[in-house]
Amino acid sequence: MLDLEYSEKLEKVRMSMNTLSKSMLRPIARKYDEAEHEYPKELDVFRGLSVMGGKKKKKDGDTDKKKEKVASDTGTNLGTIVTVEEMCWGDVGLLLSIPNAGLGNAAISAVATEEQLEKFGGKWAAMAITEPESGSDSGSICTTAVLDGDEWVLNGEKIFVTCADRCDAVVVWATVDKEAGKAGIKSFVVEKGTPGFKLEHLEHKLGIRASDTGTFVLKDCRIPKENLLGSSEVKKTEGFKGVMKTFDNTRPMVAAMANGVAKAAVDFTREKLEEAGYNLDYSKNPGNLSAVEKDFYWMEAHLDAMRLLTLRAAWMADNEEFNNLEASMSKAKAGRYGTLITQKCCELMGPLGYSRENLAEKWMRDSKILDIFEGTGQIQHLIIARNILNLSSKELK
Numbered sequence: 078m079l080d081l082e083y084s085e086k087l088e089k090v091r092m093s094m095n096t097l098s099k100s101m102l103r104p105i106a107r108k109y110d111e112a113e114h115e116y117p118k119e120l121d122v123f124r125g126l127s128v129m130g131g132k133k134k135k136k137d138g139d140t141d142k143k144k145e146k147v148a149s150d151t152g153t154n155l156g157t158i159v160t161v162e163e164m165c166w167g168d169v170g171l172l173l174s175i176p177n178a179g180l181g182n183a184a185i186s187a188v189a190t191e192e193q194l195e196k197f198g199g200k201w202a203a204m205a206i207t208e209p210e211s212g213s214d215s216g217s218i219c220t221t222a223v224l225d226g227d228e229w230v231l232n233g234e235k236i237f238v239t240c241a242d243r244c245d246a247v248v249v250w251a252t253v254d255k256e257a258g259k260a261g262i263k264s265f266v267v268e269k270g271t272p273g274f275k276l277e278h279l280e281h282k283l284g285i286r287a288s289d290t291g292t293f294v295l296k297d298c299r300i301p302k303e304n305l306l307g308s309s310e311v312k313k314t315e316g317f318k319g320v321m322k323t324f325d326n327t328r329p330m331v332a333a334m335a336n337g338v339a340k341a342a343v344d345f346t347r348e349k350l351e352e353a354g355y356n357l358d359y360s361k362n363p364g365n366l367s368a369v370e371k372d373f374y375w376m377e378a379h380l381d382a383m384r385l386l387t388l389r390a391a392w393m394a395d396n397e398e399f400n401n402l403e404a405s406m407s408k409a410k411a412g413r414y415g416t417l418i419t420q421k422c423c424e425l426m427g428p429l430g431y432s433r434e435n436l437a438e439k440w441m442r443d444s445k446i447l448d449i450f451e452g453t454g455q456i457q458h459l460i461i462a463r464n465i466l467n468l469s470s471k472e473l474k
């Protein structure tokens with residue numbers, strides 16, 4: 078049976094996150110947009126809490142449970158999606174600043190061993206893939222990792238790292254064998270304070286200004302051998318699979334961020350239109366709609382599509398279905414339409430949408446990044462096309 082309603086458990090999560098977002102994040106959204114780089118100390122209450130879910134440790138008997146797979150509508154990914162959307166309705170920059178909820182944490186959850194989960198699970202981890210000469214084509218990264226005795230020695234530069242200043246550790250992508258191409262790329266946990274690991278500077282940004290973004294330089298940076306996530310073996314047939322697995326979980330999460338910001342813009346637009354005397358009557362013949370009503374229904378319809386695609390991708394992840402295509406579809410749609418919806422809100426609101434008295438102009442600035450990081454919209458379309466046409470990354474570039 079097709080059931081598009083949230084389960085009772087998920088609805089409870091949504092309601093409590095909505096209350097939290099309204100009472101804690103929305104009231105300080107403007108403050109930390111203005112005070113760029115300042116840590117929002119109000120978020121300290123989240124320390125030690127697993128707001129964004131996390132991988133549960135395997136217990137004896139879990140393997141048998143997997144065999145008798147039952148459709149799950151209350152798994153970690155769905156719970157996270159609902160949480161992220163509600164929190165981003167409050168403020169996306171603040172969501173990105175919640176302690177211990179970095180993209181590096183998602184990477185650790187996706188591929189870490191039990192011992193690594195024990196060691197790094199409690200740390201706030203950022204994720205460093207992008208380099209000055211490598212962005213969308215992450216297979217071309219130049220940072221190197223060379224094994225020397227019981228240590229890896231890392232050298233390179235990582236730019237635009239979210240939570241750079243505030244995190245405890247960074248999951249750094251580096252190549253152990255440049256000749257092997259993508260298969261040689263591995264991820265390593267580098268803890269703050271490690272000699273040779275330096276935060277160079279923080280960026281000044283258009284949006285998500287509550288979130289700190291910075292550049293790291295790694296110069297003969299030595300880390301323990303066991304800080305490599307996953308296997309050190311270079312399997313040319315497997316290519317990028319290990320590290321790319323993370324994205325199938327994090328892309329729906331970024332889509333959920335876009336959904337939350339877009340929903341904030343839609344809610345604000347509805348409120349202001351109703352105050353201005355518009356009677357939003359859904360039973361009206363489309364031919365009788367005013368241009369403003371038509372635009373508003375366009376915003377709502379796309380928001381619905383964004384949310385459904387995101388929920389599908391997360392549901393598949395919870396049910397251990399391969400969701401590479403669906404994760405990219407959710408990110409492509411939500412990233413792009415998040416920016417269009419927030420722009421439309423400013424357009425319909427006129428001066429209200431341009432004034433710093435309201436958050437509409439901020440949502441327009443904040444939403445842009447959600448179509449950029451974790452793979453730009455264009456890259457998502459490329460992945461979608463490869464999946465549908467059954468072509469490899471070499472065949473379709």
Ligand SMILES: Cc1cc2nc3c(=O)[nH]c(=O)nc-3n(C[C@H](O)[C@H](O)[C@H](O)COP(=O)(O)OP(=O)(O)OC[C@H]3O[C@@H](n4cnc5c(N)ncnc54)[C@H](O)[C@@H]3O)c2cc1C
Binds near residue numbers: 204290
């Ligand atoms: C605020 C912020 C936070 C970030 N946080 C992180 C982080 O925490 N960790 C991290 O590793 N990175 C992070 N990034 C980096 C981000 O992931 C990259 O900016 C993004 O992947 C794009 O890479 P690029 O900037 O090098 O653009 P490029 O790859 O140079 O792309 C430039 C343009 O060309 C397009 N393009 C590129 N290749 C193709 C193609 N094959 N087909 C069609 N179009 C193409 C792109 O879509 C884009 O529009 C962050 C960036 C910002 C701005």
